[in-house]
Amino acid sequence: MKYLTEYRNLEATKSYLDLIEKTVTKPWKVMEICGGQTHGLVRNGILDLLPEKVQMIHGPGCPVCVTPLNLIDKAIELLEQGVIVCSFGDMIRVPGSKKSLLEAKSNGGDLRILYSPIEAVKIARNNPDKEVVFFAVGFETTAPANALSVLHAQKEGLKNYSILVSHVLVPPAMEAILDDEFCNINAFLGAGHVCAIMGYKEYYPLAKKYKIPIVITGFEPLDLVQGIYMAVKQLEDGIHEVENQYARVVKEEGNIAAISVINQVFEIGAREWRGIGEIPDSGYVLTKQFKEFDAELKFGISNIKVPENPNCIAGEILRGIKKPNQCNQFGKLCTPSNPLGAPMVSSEGACAAYYHFSSNI
C-alpha cells in the first residue's frame, strides 16, 4: 500500500492544512478540475478542514457528467437494435431522455460493464455474428485505451467492432470556464490523471493568458492539501505559474507512447459538452482512416438529438457557477436513485459527492 498509506497520513496532511492557514490572507476560489479530486475532498472531509478564506469550486472533470444526453440515447438505440454495447460502469445509470442504459438492459439489451475497452475487442472476436460497440467516453485519460482497442480490432481484421465516441479535452473546458462572464475562479488544481497522459506543457499558455495559477494535483488527501497550498501560495505571492504537485506520476512531456496511440486514431474536433454546449476543438473524433470504426456512422444514429431536462442545472454546476446544494432540486426531485442529471449519478459527479458524503452532517 505504498503511495496510499503515506498519502493519507494524518500528521503530514495536518502540516499542510496549517501552512494554508498561515499563508492565506485574502479569500480565494480554487477550482479542482477533476471529479476524482472532488470526491477526494468530500470523502475525506477536507472541505471542512480548510480555512474559510479558501473556497473550493468543483470543476467539470467528470467524464460521465459531460457526456451529452443524446450520446446516451444513441447507446440505448444501439442496444435496442440488438448490438452488444460495452461500457464503463458509472455510465450505465445516467438517465438518457427517456431511460438509462441500465433500464434498457433490463428490457433485454445486451449491455456489458467493462474496465477495459480491450475486453470489448475480445467480446467482438468471440461473437463474430454480433455487432459490438464500446461506449468510448472520457477525457484524455481513457483515450489511449479506447484508441488501442481500435488498433487491436483493425489488426485482427474485426469488422464487427466499433466505438461510440464522446471524448473531451480538459484545456478547452478550462478556457471556456475562464471566458464565462460569471467566472470568479482564482486558481486551478489540474487533473493529475489527465496530465499523466498528456503532460502539462499545454497549460503554460493558459496560465499566462489568464494570469491564473495551475497546480497539477493528485487525488489522495495529502496530494489535495499540498496542491491547494501551492495554489494559495502562488495567489498570495501574486504569481501565476504551472506547478506539478503530482510529480511521482506526472512528467512534463506526459506519456509519449500513450499520446502516440491517441494521435494514430483520433484527431481534434468540435464536441458537445453536456450542460455547456458545443465547444470548438474540444474533443477527439476518429480520423478519416478509422471512420469504419465510428459507431455513429456505421449505424446511422448521428441524427438523434434530445433536449436537456429543464429542471437540471448541471451546466452551472460543471462551470462552477453553482454548488450542488444551491440547486432547488438537490436531494428533493433529484437523488442518486432518481437522478435528473449526470452529476448526481457518477461516482465522480459533484452532486453525488455532496449527496453521499456531506449532506447535513
Added chain:
Amino acid sequence: MNKEEFGFESIQLGHGSGGSMTRDLLDKIVFKTFSNPFLDQKHDGAIVSFNNRIAISTDSFVVSPIFFKGGNIGELAVHGTVNDVAMCGAIPKYLSLAFIVEEGLKIDEFISIVNSIKKAADDSGVQIITGDTKVVERGKGDKIFINTTGFGEVNPKANISAENIKVGDKILLNGFIAQHGMAIMSEREGLEFESSIESDTTNLNYLVNDLINEYGDKIHLFRDPTRGGVASVLSEISQDIGKGVTIYEDFIPLEKQVAAACEILGLDPLYVANEGVFMVIVDDSIHKEVLNFMQKDLKGQNAAYIGEITQYHPGKVVMQSTIGGKRIVSPLIGEQLPRIC
C-alpha cells in the same frame, strides 16, 4: 458418487419431472449424502420438536460464478442462512434445501456442490431435513440457484433487539471486511484480475453463541453485513433506532490486498459484500472484554472496535476519515458501479 455411477454427464429436464429420474437423482446423490432420520423418511416434509422459542430465516443464493476462490454456492447457501439464524441469538439446528437447476449443469459440479453443502452443514451443526429439486430449461436459470431456510432455538440468555441499543454502545466487527465481494469480483467476466483474495464464507454460529453465553443481555445486536456491506447495515440500524453512528476509518479491519483491489476497481470496501463477518453492538461497559474474547477465537482473531452509537446526527452514519475529516456514510443505492478513471 461420480458421473459414471450416476449414468448422466449433466442434469436433464427429466431430473426435475418428479418421476423415476428425479428419484434416481435424489437417491443416488441428495438423500445418500444428507442421510439423517428426518430425511430418511422421504416424506414431503419433516416433523421436528423444539423446547424454546425458535428463530427462522430464509435466503436464496444466485451467486455467479458458482465456484469462486474460497468456496462455492453450496457452502454459501448453508453459511448464509446459518449465520442469519445465529444473528437472532439462536442456535441453528435444521435447514431446508431447495435447488433450481438449469438444464445442462454438469453432474460433477452438482455433486461437488452437494458435498460442500454436507460439509458446511456438518461443520455448522445443522441437519438438512427437507428439500426440493426443480430443473428449468437452458437459458431460464444461471446453472444453479439454491434456497435454504434455517431453524434454530433461541438461546434463553439472548436478548437481541435494536430497541436495546443506547447511546454509548460500542460497535465491533469480528474480522476483515470486503473479502467475499472482491473474491467474486475478481472472477467476473471482463473484470478478471489476478489476486489470491478468497471469499470469507464461513459459519459464525459458534462464536456468536459463545458470546451470548458469556455476556447475555449486554449484547444488544448482531448483524451480518452481507450484500450492501458494513455501510448499508450501519445506515439501516441508525435509521431504525433514530440515533447516530460514528465510525473511524482507521479502525475498520481491511486486509491490504483487498484494500488495493478496491482502490484499483474504484469500489468502497464499506459497501462490498461479506459472508463471514458479523457486527456486534454491545454495552459500553463490556466492549473491551468482548473484543478480547473474540480475538481468542479463530473466527474473531482480527476483531476490531470500529465505532459507537451517538446522540449526534440521529439517523445518520458519520465516518471520521484518517486525516480527521468527517463524511456521511449513506446506504448503497442499486449496485456499486466501477468508475471510469
